[in-house]
Amino acid sequence: MGDRLDRKVAVITGAGSGIGRATAERFAAEGAVVAAWDVNADRAGLTAKTLADRGFRAAAFAVDVSSAASVRAAADEVIAQFGTVDVLVNNAGIFDYYTTLRDTTEEAWDRVLNVNLKGMFLVTQALLDALVDGGGAVVNTSSISGLVAGGGGVAYTASKHGVIGFTRQLALEYGKHGVRANAVLPGAVETEMTKPLLAQADLPILETVRSVPAGRHAQPDEIADTVLFLASDEARFVYGTSLVVDGGWTVV
Incomplete structure (x- = not known):
């Protein structure tokens, strides 16, 4: 246990898994x-309960980030309950x-872009006043698919490129107000979402995963360590960066 985020209020979307x-x-x-x-209330609740059982302060919120109404309601509830967002x-x-x-x-395209990119816009906009007031930090999950092709399909790749652009513009517009915005770009990570893919021995992309310098895919906690750095005061002079955490995938 440490104190790098001592008493800071952190909103984490997609906190139910991975x-x-x-x-x-x-x-x-x-x-x-x-x-x-x-978006899954049970998963959000399990995360919050796990933390509470370990003596930490946490609360669960069922939120569809692609819905402005859902995001606005959750943002208001967070502010009412905790007073701010850091x-x-x-x-x-x-x-x-x-x-x-x-x-x-078209339906699939809209679904991916609405969650991966529009959702980021809606959530950040809803919490922006609190972040500005407190000089907060924003960390956006992009992907190596935000830099190169091949890490996903056309919709996913487009959405993750968009995340990087959104992050840079956010840093430019609100850095002067004390808000630090950065992106983390994972490579292949073993999560509930990717396990079915990693189990497909005939998937061509897996040859790339196996050939990266690290020789393996990442675990979620390895990405979380990088997110923690970007959110902490240790990264107080880091603005608008895209920090690649891919085991060397993009240098192959």
């Missing part, structure tokens, strides 16, 4: 009060399972 849950656990261990947001981790996201342009339906 990188989000690992980040919630890491933040709580460093003294943060955690607001665990997830750290925002925009982590909620969905995958398109390498679907090509030809096979991507």
Whole structure:
């Protein structure tokens, strides 16, 4: 246990599993009060209960980040319950399972972009006043698919490129107001979302995963450690960066 986020209120989207849950656990261990947001109420509740059982302060919120009404209601509830927000981790996201342009339906495109990019816009906008007032930190989960092609399908890749642009503009517009915005770009991470993919021995992308310098995929807590750094005062002079955590994937 540490105090790198002592008494800071942290909203984490997609906190019910994977990188989000690992980040919630890491933040709580460093003294943060955690607001665990997830579209799945049971998963959000499990994250909050796990933290509470360990003596940490946490609360669960069932939130669809692609819905302005859902986000606004949750944002108001967080402020009412905790008074402010010091750290925002925009982590909620969905995958398109390498679907090509030809096979991507308009509905699928909208779904991926609404969760991965529009959701980030809605959540950040809803909590912006609190973040500005407190000089907060924002960490957005992009992907190496925000830099290169091949880590996902057309919708996922487009959405993750968009996350980087959103992050840079946020840093430019609100850095002068004390808000630090940065992005973390994971490579292949073993989560509930990716396990079905990693189990497909004939998937071409897995050859790339196996050939990265690290020789393996990441665990969620390894990404959470990087998110913690970007959210903490140790990164107080880091604005608008895209921090790659991919085991060397993008240097191959």
